[in-house]
Amino acid sequence: MKGRLTRLVLAAAIALATVAPAGAAGLSPRGRVYRTAPPMDQTVSGRILPQLDGLMDQLIADKAAMTVDGVKVFQSNDKFLPGKIAVGLTYPLLATPRTDPAFKTRLAGYRALADLTVDQPNDTWGIYYYMEALWMLKKAGLLDQAVSPETLAKLRTQLDWRTFVRPDLTLIDLPNNYYGVAFSIARLRMLMGWEDETGSKALMAKTLDHYRRYSGVYGFADETDGDGRFDRYSILLIGEISQRLIETGVAPPPEVKVWLRKSVDLMLPRFNTRGEGVEYGRSIGAYGETCFLEVMTAAAKFGLLTPKERTMAYAFSSRIAARYADFWYDPQMRSVNLWEHGRRTDDYRGKHRILGENLSLARQYIYTDAIWNDLGFKGATPEPGYGAWLKTLPTYTVTWFAKGTYDRMLLTLRDGDRVIGLPLISGAAGLHMTSPYFPIPFSPGMLMGVPNGTSPFLTPRLTLADGAALMPLAFFRDIKVARAGGRTTVTYRQDEMDRTGKDAPVADDRIAVDTTYVFEPGRITRTDTFTPKVAVAVKGADLEFGTFSGAPHAVGLTTRFSEGAVRSFKATGLDDCRTRDVVADKDYHTPVGALTTAVTCHRGAFSLTKPWSLSWSLDYAPTAPAS
Structure with a gap:
């Protein structure tokens, strides 16, 4: 005993x-x-x-x-x-x-x-x-x-x-x-x-x-x-x-x-x-x-x-x-x-x-x-x-997984005590349109996906007049990473969007997209430029941000938070953004806990006849407080 x-x-x-x-x-x-x-x-x-x-x-x-x-x-x-x-x-x-x-x-x-x-x-x-x-x-x-x-x-x-x-x-x-x-x-x-x-x-x-x-x-x-x-x-x-x-x-x-x-x-x-x-x-x-x-x-x-x-x-x-x-x-x-x-x-x-x-x-x-x-x-x-x-570890690291028809890689950044990852991979069959596999920044306890969740977290979703929902998720080409001072820039293109709704990614070449990420201390910015092969009727465009930050105050396309690591979220190229409390909503629960606020942004119907850009930026506390 x-x-x-x-x-x-x-x-x-x-x-x-x-x-x-x-x-x-x-x-x-x-x-x-x-x-x-x-x-x-x-x-x-x-x-x-x-x-x-x-x-x-x-x-x-x-x-x-x-x-x-x-x-x-x-x-x-x-x-x-x-x-x-x-x-x-x-x-x-x-x-x-x-x-x-x-x-x-x-x-x-x-x-x-x-x-x-x-x-x-x-x-x-x-x-x-x-x-x-x-x-x-x-x-x-x-x-x-x-x-x-x-x-x-x-x-x-x-x-x-x-x-x-x-x-x-x-x-x-x-x-x-x-x-x-x-x-x-x-x-x-x-x-x-x-x-x-x-x-x-x-x-x-x-x-x-x-x-x-x-x-x-x-x-x-x-x-x-x-x-x-x-x-x-x-x-x-x-x-x-x-x-x-x-x-x-x-x-x-x-x-x-x-x-x-x-x-x-x-x-x-x-x-x-x-x-x-x-x-x-x-x-x-x-x-x-x-x-x-x-x-x-x-x-x-x-x-x-x-x-x-x-x-x-x-x-x-x-x-x-x-x-x-x-x-x-x-x-x-x-x-x-x-x-x-x-x-x-x-x-x-x-x-x-x-x-x-x-x-x-x-x-x-x-x-x-x-x-x-x-x-x-x-x-x-x-x-x-x-x-x-x-503090002696590299502040930025690029890990390549594959190059060829499509590129796959992981960017790792250190900002204060935060580790931020940008995975450019594919969820492939069964997982490609779930947010844990989106080409978006992740950071433990700050930026997280929802297991099996399909909301357009930090990734635009274009719904066409024919009902197809297209997202830039899986077909990355020509990935480039540049570092200058404390600024890291990632660029890539996709000649096909992912027509979501099927088990595996479906390439749809009606719209191509060029994406640029800029990472700076305390700030992340993403810009997508969508170029149609021919004129495309778009029923609507949606973007969403789920965050652990609370006490939101929204003015136009900018939302500021009085509580939490993320201080603000701003979108451009859309018509409006709204916020709501999602703590009790299981569709916003993550592996480490419930997201607090969802910011949902939308643009109404339009005809995509020339390149159109949509962007977002978020500011966060560079160094997380000790608990």
């Missing part, structure tokens, strides 16, 4: 010493500034592992009747859940001293839960999680006690990568990052003695082949087959592959090291004092932060970081862990909060998966912490000079 009591006492002490998590109450979209942060291992062992203790004890007690924040977890249609339960509960089980009376109770409870879930749906990632759990138990000498022979026999048949990979090694209706999942399963089956290494070798070759084919010379994998979706997964995928190599004892091929270092180079200029992560694309929120953990710990393990980079990567990791405990975990829900108090995530990570999200997120913190511990950072105080080091 000593080990568990120690974790609970430490958790209580840390919680009392911690500032209340403003984000969990819906009061702040950013959370705390960590001028200093506790050692990562202190947060993981003292705050995150006790959360798993509680979930394990609740699962053992409630079994199939368990609920988390009102969700009946075994009626949630979470097809990864049995695997997440298996691996998530393995950590508190192995952390419980075998002399503790609770150990026998937990071991028996684990065995009963394995029997309970063995016949429930468990797909892809769930299979991998379960295989990892079995391998951990086997290494600990507990497999036979934790899983009954009958259940283990069923699992040996069920936990197979061939359930989602065809004999010719093509995936069955899944994105290409699932090759890494299949490899991990095959490798773990080999370690368990359930198959030889033929499958894992073939799947690793397939994974690397996909990476070569769709990353080209720039080293970031397109999540699609060449349609240009370079998002969090493109940065993370090589980190996931590397973590699976580490877990299963495989030396990284040279190419993996090269690709992993490219993700490191993208991430380093984005380090910050709050532990904030990727701010655009899908499945971000807490997962936008753990992707930094996975990439950086793998790079440290493989010796790809300089001594200074490794020290600062650990300092940032400690802040990410503290942010999870302070900002993302909600004590009242007794759960990570990705869905309530103004927060929203994409459908893939809906609240029906609440138990699984708690288990998988905690697991990521635990195994990345273990890597830092192995590298000598256990209990280490993060570098006191981290804040000063941040």
